[in-house]
Amino acid sequence: MRLTLSVLLFALVFAAGRVPAGAQTSNATLNASINGLARLSLSSAALTFPDADPDTVPSIQATQGPITLSAKARTSPNGAVTLTVLASDQLRSGLNTIPASNITWVGGGAGFVNGTLSTTAAQVVAGWNGSGVRTGTQMFFFRNLWSYATGTYTLTMTYTLSAA
Amino acid sequence: MRTIVPFLLVLLVPAAPALAQRLDLSLSPVVITFPSSDPDTVPLVLAPPVQVTYRVRQNNNAPWSLTVLAAGDLMSGPSSIDISNVTWVATPAPPFQNGTLSKTVAQRVAAGNGNVNPDAIGSITFRLANTWTYSSGTYTQTILFTLSAP
Numbered sequence: 001m002r003l004t005l006s007v008l009l010f011a012l013v014f015a016a017g018r019v020p021a022g023a024q025t026s027n028a029t030l031n032a033s034i035n036g037l038a039r040l041s042l043s044s045a046a047l048t049f050p051d052a053d054p055d056t057v058p059s060i061q062a063t064q065g066p067i068t069l070s071a072k073a074r075t076s077p078n079g080a081v082t083l084t085v086l087a088s089d090q091l092r093s094g095l096n097t098i099p100a101s102n103i104t105w106v107g108g109g110a111g112f113v114n115g116t117l118s119t120t121a122a123q124v125v126a127g128w129n130g131s132g133v134r135t136g137t138q139m140f141f142f143r144n145l146w147s148y149a150t151g152t153y154t155l156t157m158t159y160t161l162s163a164a
Numbered sequence: 165m166r167t168i169v170p171f172l173l174v175l176l177v178p179a180a181p182a183l184a185q186r187l188d189l190s191l192s193p194v195v196i197t198f199p200s201s202d203p204d205t206v207p208l209v210l211a212p213p214v215q216v217t218y219r220v221r222q223n224n225n226a227p228w229s230l231t232v233l234a235a236g237d238l239m240s241g242p243s244s245i246d247i248s249n250v251t252w253v254a255t256p257a258p259p260f261q262n263g264t265l266s267k268t269v270a271q272r273v274a275a276g277n278g279n280v281n282p283d284a285i286g287s288i289t290f291r292l293a294n295t296w297t298y299s300s301g302t303y304t305q306t307i308l309f310t311l312s313a314p
Binding site: 023030039074076 | 195196234240296299
């Protein structure tokens with residue numbers, strides 16, 4: 001009986017010498033900085049309205065058709081993202097002018113709205129909340145009147161994409 | 165009563181080697197930082213490589229493994245980035261392997277058999293998939309490396 005007990009204990013201790021080492025652990029911390037960022041791209045940098053008879057074409061559509069706008073923004077959670085456009089001046093041809101407000105647009109796509117060009121206040125083209133990539137269109141129209149002096153008129157539009 | 169003495173000797177002598185340290189693991193650096201980058205130009209943001217130093221002793225021919233488990237998603241206040249957006253590239257392979265972080269299942273980083281002695285060194289470069297959908301902020305999370313032998 002004593003011998004049996006000794007063998008049993010030795011076996012237990014021998015097994016204890018092979019006890020699994022377990023595990024060794026080490027922590028690390030992941031940090032990621034995400035800064036605010038915005039990028040806007042347009043499918044066309046120029047718009048052209050062809051000459052037309054005011055009686056038959058009272059509203060002239062831009063020859064480029066709808067321009068596509070891609071607005072990418074990183075902002076705070078649910079932060080406002082706004083796309084606006086502002087005309088630099090009236091349509092001008094030498095000394096002759098046509099009010100920029102004679103240019104209007106129809107917006108297409110989520111967040112895009114219709115509007116009228118202005119030289120004094122940036123007009124909202126589209127608005128969203130939160131980060132992401134949004135795409136939409138603007139179809140421009142020019143109000144065609146007999147009162148305009150002949151000429152080639154130009155103006156510059158400035159788009160601004162802002163993220164709160 | 166005399167029969168008690170042999171039992172005590174048997175208990176004390178063989179037990180000592182079982183207490184020896186057999187696994188060693190260290191990381192450098194322990195803070196892994198992804199810089200902010202433009203998703204259009206840097207679709208995959210790389211953090212500086214992490215050096216993993218490890219040693220396995222008294223393991224005979226048994227297998228060992230190094231795993232990593234994230235404590236959760238990358239968090240910044242109410243905002244989160246799913247931790248599966250973090251992947252890694254590790255060298256040398258083998259014993260190291262590439263993978264994707266998980267917050268539910270420890271992912272194998274390296275594995276082998278027997279001892280690794282003296283220390284061996286591996287390099288892990290974590291990568292964050294960079295997209296426009298992330299909210300701005302400073303995100304953080306803890307990841308746990310575990311070196312284990314059966």
